[in-house]
Amino acid sequence: MERYDVAIIGTGPAGLEAAITAKVRNKSVLLLGGKGSSDKVSKAHTIQNYLGLPDIAGEDMAKTFLDHATKMGVEITEDKVNAIYSMGQYFAIQCHNGDYEASTVIVAAGMTAMKPFPGEMENLGRGVSYCATCDAALYKGKTAIIVAYSAEDEPEAEFLAERAEKVYYLPQYEYAGSLGGNIEVTLDVKPESIEMKDGQAVLNAKDSSFTANGIFILREQIAPSQLVPGLEMDGNHIKVDRSMATNIKGLFAAGDITGAPYQYIKSAGEGNVAALSAVSYLNSVKNN
Amino acid sequence: MERYDVAIIGTGPAGLEAAITAKVRNKSVLLLGGKGSSDKVSKAHTIQNYLGLPDIAGEDMAKTFLDHATKMGVEITEDKVNAIYSMGQYFAIQCHNGDYEASTVIVAAGMTAMKPFPGEMENLGRGVSYCATCDAALYKGKTAIIVAYSAEDEPEAEFLAERAEKVYYLPQYEYAGSLGGNIEVTLDVKPESIEMKDGQAVLNAKDSSFTANGIFILREQIAPSQLVPGLEMDGNHIKVDRSMATNIKGLFAAGDITGAPYQYIKSAGEGNVAALSAVSYLNSVKNN
Numbered sequence: 001m002e003r004y005d006v007a008i009i010g011t012g013p014a015g016l017e018a019a020i021t022a023k024v025r026n027k028s029v030l031l032l033g034g035k036g037s038s039d040k041v042s043k044a045h046t047i048q049n050y051l052g053l054p055d056i057a058g059e060d061m062a063k064t065f066l067d068h069a070t071k072m073g074v075e076i077t078e079d080k081v082n083a084i085y086s087m088g089q090y091f092a093i094q095c096h097n098g099d100y101e102a103s104t105v106i107v108a109a110g111m112t113a114m115k116p117f118p119g120e121m122e123n124l125g126r127g128v129s130y131c132a133t134c135d136a137a138l139y140k141g142k143t144a145i146i147v148a149y150s151a152e153d154e155p156e157a158e159f160l161a162e163r164a165e166k167v168y169y170l171p172q173y174e175y176a177g178s179l180g181g182n183i184e185v186t187l188d189v190k191p192e193s194i195e196m197k198d199g200q201a202v203l204n205a206k207d208s209s210f211t212a213n214g215i216f217i218l219r220e221q222i223a224p225s226q227l228v229p230g231l232e233m234d235g236n237h238i239k240v241d242r243s244m245a246t247n248i249k250g251l252f253a254a255g256d257i258t259g260a261p262y263q264y265i266k267s268a269g270e271g272n273v274a275a276l277s278a279v280s281y282l283n284s285v286k287n288n
Numbered sequence: 289m290e291r292y293d294v295a296i297i298g299t300g301p302a303g304l305e306a307a308i309t310a311k312v313r314n315k316s317v318l319l320l321g322g323k324g325s326s327d328k329v330s331k332a333h334t335i336q337n338y339l340g341l342p343d344i345a346g347e348d349m350a351k352t353f354l355d356h357a358t359k360m361g362v363e364i365t366e367d368k369v370n371a372i373y374s375m376g377q378y379f380a381i382q383c384h385n386g387d388y389e390a391s392t393v394i395v396a397a398g399m400t401a402m403k404p405f406p407g408e409m410e411n412l413g414r415g416v417s418y419c420a421t422c423d424a425a426l427y428k429g430k431t432a433i434i435v436a437y438s439a440e441d442e443p444e445a446e447f448l449a450e451r452a453e454k455v456y457y458l459p460q461y462e463y464a465g466s467l468g469g470n471i472e473v474t475l476d477v478k479p480e481s482i483e484m485k486d487g488q489a490v491l492n493a494k495d496s497s498f499t500a501n502g503i504f505i506l507r508e509q510i511a512p513s514q515l516v517p518g519l520e521m522d523g524n525h526i527k528v529d530r531s532m533a534t535n536i537k538g539l540f541a542a543g544d545i546t547g548a549p550y551q552y553i554k555s556a557g558e559g560n561v562a563a564l565s566a567v568s569y570l571n572s573v574k575n576n
Contacts, residue, residue: 049308049360052338054355054359071343265556266561269553269554272553
């Protein structure tokens with residue numbers, strides 16, 4: 001398996017700046033995330049204080065950033081990260097569509113509002129999971145609930161349904177799909193809590209509840225403390241020092257995920273620092 | 289005297305970004321430094337990794353930054369800062385052309401190479417000074433040596449010469465001026481050390497030495513520890529936390545002066561954070 005010098009999670013200003021800086025330093029880069037930059041950037045009205053780009057609409061800024069990255073030969077790998085494991089000399093990055101390896105990782109995944117449901121965290125790995133394709137093999141002849149946040153989750157449901165006996169699909173977005181067969185789509189279900197009862201996973205909503213062998217919650221983004229086991233947090237944010245280093249050697253963070261202020265230029269600046277710190281780390285490892 | 293909300297020292301990327309961000313937040317801004325951005329920016333060849341401005345020449349970037357600031361109504365006050373004193377509720381900023389007051393200060397003065405001469409620091413305030421116009425009154429009938437680094441120092445020499453009996457002017461730049469009268473200009477003198485001897489200040493060069501009542505060293509920039517009494521340093525850099533706060537309440541720092549990497553986007557990001565921290569500080573003071 002190719003081992004990248006730097007894997008970057010997130011394609012907002014922090015991730016893109018980290019990617020171009022790593023490229024300038026001739027490092028191989030795996031940039032994981034969505035194309036079209038982040039929703040938050042492109043939906044912003046006018047940004048006045050990104051030095052050098054006066055009075056720019058969020059959409060234009062997102063395009064300008066992506067064009068810059070493309071010009072530098074940065075490619076985006078569209079995949080969702082499920083977990084990042086430090087293996088000592090490198091990191092194993094488990095994604096929905098495959099696994100990757102990298103010597104260093106920069107987490108720049110932003111701060112999409114992510115409030116876990118009551119009971120979710122307690123039952124993670126014991127009934128609750130974030131990646132249906134990863135766990136599909138375990139669901140042969142079993143039942144599963146999918147709480148989905150984007151149309152991109154529909155193929156994941158289909159993949160799971162090929163193994164599982166039955167899949168309850170609860171879209172939390174404007175559903176216009178055509179899932180069928182052993183996938184039962186129920187609209188307008190707002191999950192309220194999760195619990196384990198008699199070895200079964202139960203999802204409670206206002207006027208209904210669903211019971212199955214397991215629950216998959218396919219959020220756009222996973223809480224960093226779940227994404228990277230052992231990662232030290234500072235409240236909801238990843239704890240970093242001024243070099244953007246986390247408590248895990250070789251793993252850095254940048255952008256909104258490290259804390260306020262949530263500003264594009266702050267995120268880009270941190271992406272730059274994180275990339276150069278990753279480069280320094282790569283050099284120090286190579287020289288030892 | 290008008291008291292500004294935020295005084296910003298330095299007109300590089302950190303200072304300009306801090307200024308536009310403070311403007312967006314409706315704060316009154318005093319931006320002190322040179323026009324035409326910093327030499328270091330405008331002399332850079334091509335910058336590849338300032339996200340949003342791909343492959344831009346240093347000169348164009350400097351112009352783009354200044355244009356942005358101008359568009360936001362940011363004005364540059366061209367003056368050199370001699371000292372910043374925390375007065376508890378506000379800061380007194382002593383400049384060559386006058387004094388200013390501000391509730392908060394952001395030091396973004398960059399890292400112009402500034403190696404003091406042997407003997408310089410030991411004799412600061414006791415024979416060695418950085419501001420000729422500030423101390424001119426003390427030089428009635430006395431003699432002074434000026435070590436000058438820019439043609440902009442020539443008026444300062446003339447001002448001092450109106451009081452002093454004799455001024456030795458030692459330009460460290462390509463001199464094309466017309467200083468005369470009691471100002472003795474000597475070219476190609478490379479100062480090597482400074483000492484006090486029998487109550488007189490002596491400047492030693494390779495093949496010559498100059499003796500006078502005092503020595504003025506008019507560098508582009510003063511070491512931060514001299515600029516702000518009591519400021520905590522980390523080696524040559526101002527010690528800051530992640531909010532860009534220094535050990536002095538209400539005083540923040542941003543850009544190269546806070547440490548490596550010396551990158552435009554890192555500096556701009558820090559300028560943004562410093563400005564928003566200054567705004568928070570202003571609000572917290574107002575609410576108490």
